[in-house]
Amino acid sequence: MISSIIFTIILLCGGYLFYKNASKIRRNVLLGKEIDRSDNSSERWKLMTLVAIGQSKMVVRPIAGIMHILLYAGFVIINIEVIEIVIDGIFGTHRVLSFMGGFYNFLIASFEWLALGVIVGCVVFFVRRNVIKLQRFMSKELDGWPRSDANYILITEVLLMSAFLIMNCTDHLLQTKGYDHYINAGSFPVSSLLNPIFNNMSTESLVMLERGCWWFHIIGIIAFLNYLPYSKHFHILLAFPAVYFSNLKPKGAFNNLTSVTNEVKLMLDPNATVPPPPETPLKFGAKDVMDLTWKQLMDAYTCTECGRCTSSCPANQTGKLLSPRKILMDTRDRLTEVGKNIDANGSFVDDGKSLLGNYITEEELWACNTCNACTEACPVNLDPLSVIMDLRQFLVMEKSSAPNALNAMFTNIENNGAPWQFSPADRLNWASED
Amino acid sequence: MSQLNVPTMADYMAKGEAPEILFWVGCAGSFDDRAKKITKAIVKILNHVNIKFAVLGVEETCTGDPAKRAGNEFLFQMQAMQNIQVLNGYEVKKIVTGCPHCFNTIKNEYPELGGKYEVIHHTQLVQQLIDSGKLKVEGGEFKGKKITFHDPCYLGRANNEYEAPRNIIQKLDAELNEMKRSRANGLCCGAGGAQMFKEAEKGNKEVNVERSEEALAMNPDVIAVGCPFCMTMMRDGVKHFEKEDKVQVLDVSEMIAKANDL
Secondary structure, eight states, X not given: OHHHHHHHHHHHHHHHHHHHHHHHHHHHHTTSBOOOOOSOHHHHHHHIIIIIISOTTGGGSHHHHHHHHHHHHHHHHHHHHHHHHHHHHHHTOSSGGGGGTHHHHHHHHHHHHHHHHHHHHHHHHHHHHHTSOOGGGSOGGGTTHHHHHHHHHHHHHHHHHHHHXXXXXXXXXXXXXXXXXXXXXXXXXXXXXGHHHHTTSOHHHHHHHHHHHHHHHHHHHHHHHHHGGGSGGGXXXXXXXXXXXXXXXXXXXXXXXXXXXXXXXXXXXXTOOOOOOOSSOOOOSOSSGGGSBHHHHHHHHHOOOOOHHHHHOHHHHTTOSOOHHHHHHHHHHHHHHHHHHHHHHXXXXXXXXXXXXXXXXXXHHHTOOOOOHHHHHOTTOOOHHHHHHHHHHIIIIISOOOOHHHHHXXXXXXXXXXXXXXXXXXXXXXXXXX | OOOOOOOBHHHHHHHTOOOSEEEEOOHHHHHOHHHHHHHHHHHHHHHHTTOOEEBOGGGOOOOSHHHHHTXXXXXXXXXXXXXXXXXXXXXXXXXXXXXXXXXXXXXXISGGGTOOOEXXXXXXXXXHHHHTTSSOOOOGGGTTOEEEEOOOTXXXXXXXXXXXXXXXXXXXXXXXXXXXXXXXXXXXXXXXXXXXXXXXXXXXXXXXXXXXXXXXXXXXXXXEESSHHHHHHHHHHHHHXXXXXXXXXXXXXXXXXXXXTO
């Protein structure tokens, strides 16, 4: 009875805390500008099924892809077990779903195999990061918290799965002893391998261990849930909407700024009818996170820092400062800072900082080839390139701070309709040259 | 070599006729000495199959692509709207471009601004001509030669066209060897995003050197490209490794024109 009350309190507090922190992230995302991604819902569902649920872009890199599917399948399916744990916890029952008989045995056996899969996947990932030290996990932008974050996630998952298996093993041993309420239920193909370790323990120790693992497993899950909003691991939730709302146009189609269209129309024809300019002065491009769209901000919270974008970026791979992963991480970190500012002041109070300048430098932005290797590589269709382009637009149209060579190119296009200094009258000369 | 026949839209207009397709040459194709050879190869193919085509000639200006990628949306839209006025004035329906950047911009970014046309890249046109039997291709000098194709970002990833250039190369009875980074994983030549017009940022290697090194590792006789900017970058890269005597850099259209003795 007491344990039921304690369990219910922990569950409710954990749930409420997560709701509060997730709501803050939602509020922060909605600081972004409007962009319409409500079209083509059937195509979007298909894309989400294929890319997010089906992990189709993950397996482009087979080792990481297959290991990730092990973790992903384990995570999703083992969470069915959590339903039982929660019911047992609230009502003080034990293995309440065991009435399903053979199917229950099948479920428990599958969970065990999946738990083993998760442990294997986590160990492989841990080794890739810390022993093999793959290049994309060694980048400077991962120094400090991001690298620790990744390891904490892997270690936590191994601990949770271990607790789950030890719980099953000790439960099974108690079942075979016919002890108390430990009814015969479940099938334990993996955890029974641990039998030799726990076989000689006293019944009391087994019960202690079984209960201990049960509590550790469920409290661990609730704690992990509350860790998500502070972690790159938030991708397990946002990956789905991020893919659903991804750009459906060809990658080469960059957004045309409507505000510019209206001005250009007036310049070409002073009598053109365009909507009146808004009250607040127009700003072209993006300087800070509030100038980006909600989708770009959602992308920032979705990024799990895998670095596939950066490892396929031609600029990054030839030693330039640009890293598309860092662009999204910076966007998220700045947005988090803006969020804290709002928490403290009620609404955003200018802190003299901005995404452009304090987080992302001009040198990074000008190194981009706009080649779309990053957006192609991203397993969940995130778009760091669009952020780079918006910041570039601000640099050029608001700050007039393009590299000199580019300013010369602009002047050439303006004056002679070509990026080089050739006379437009000579444009057809090739046809009569040898 | 026979004289090129390059009618302009204005010529057609004067005759009260309209061509089947507009050939959008692009700035590189009009002014860059190496790229002009690609332009001529495309015209030779068009002449060879007797397509009624025209160019804008002196009425053509930059699509605005490099301005847009550099962040100058104003200049891009100025260029775009002026071009659209000209194109719509001539009631253009179908456009073939000699450059994937022009191709992408006109195809994907002009429609919203009022310019709606059927736009194809020259490799797509060549493939259509081969498929419809209008253009016969035999290997000629490329038979059995080792070819590596470098995907232009703005044809490949940007517009999902990976097959047309490859199908054409295979028609030449050549041995097409793929680099590890090809198709959707292709590495940029280093010219995109207006990089063509500026020095690269500080790094430890030039992008075009990295890419040319990868292409040269395939031991090709020809590095095939489909973009005038890739052409510049890959040629510079091949020169960097002093392989210009052994390895040719050719646009796919040039290979077709050469194979057919055009």
